[in-house]
Amino acid sequence: MPRQDRRVIMLADCQSFYASVEKSAHPEYKDRPLVVAGDPARRSGIILAACPLAKSYGITTAERLGEALAKCPDVVVVRPRMAEYIRVSLHITRILQSYTDLVEPYSIDEQFLDVTGSLDLFGSPETIARSIQSRVMDETGVYIRINQ
Ligand SMILES: [Mg+2]
The missing domain is CATH 3.30.70.270 (Reverse transcriptase/Diguanylate cyclase domain)
Incomplete structure (x- = not known):
């Protein structure tokens, strides 16, 4: 058998995933809400990933960066790599x-x-x-x- x-x-x-890779690469952001977004200079950029802490502010993947900043003004915004x-x-x-x-x-x-x-x-x-x-x-x- x-x-x-x-x-x-x-x-x-x-x-x-993307947010976790960036947090691992940037230990200084360990305890900060962080998102990966298309173009931080444009508030119309799209959120590609949000770390769990950023999600706790209500930030979600695929929303506009401007909306995310309204929910959490000091969120760290990182460009995708x-x-x-x-x-x-x-x-x-x-x-x-x-x-x-x-x-x-x-x-x-x-x-x-x-x-x-x-x-x-x-x-x-x-x-x-x-x-x-x-x-x-x-x-x-x-x-x-x-x-x-
Ligand atoms: Mg996944």
């Missing part, structure tokens, strides 16, 4: 690939992984999820949710 006859597939989803987000995303892919060769990037901040064949080597799905979370946090500063 196979040891594991149910496939164990996880979705690894980065929390507030797409090349850096792609680099971090690929780094996370490599971390996931150290647990299984079945990794399927779905978007820049979401990746599926099939760990069915990894359980004997790495432990329970919960153990694997915690291990991935701490490695991604240590190496990139990004909190990654693992949903099964």
Whole structure:
């Protein structure tokens, strides 16, 4: 009888990905509300990402920068650095690939992984999820949710 006859597939989803990468790159903004927005000079720019603290002020992704500034005038506004987000995303892919060769990037901040064949080597799905979370946090500063 196979040891594991149910496939164990996880979705690894980065929390507030662009904003988390910027907070990791700028420790001085650690305790400040921060958004990534198209063009800080133009209040009509669009919010691409907001950190959890910025979201606590009611700021949401895809709203206009002017609206976000009205909700939280001292929010830190950072321009997007797409090349850096792609680099971090690929780094996370490599971390996931150290647990299984079945990794399927779905978007820049979401990746599926099939760990069915990894359980004997790495432990329970919960153990694997915690291990991935701490490695991604240590190496990139990004909190990654693992949903099964
Ligand atoms: Mg996400």
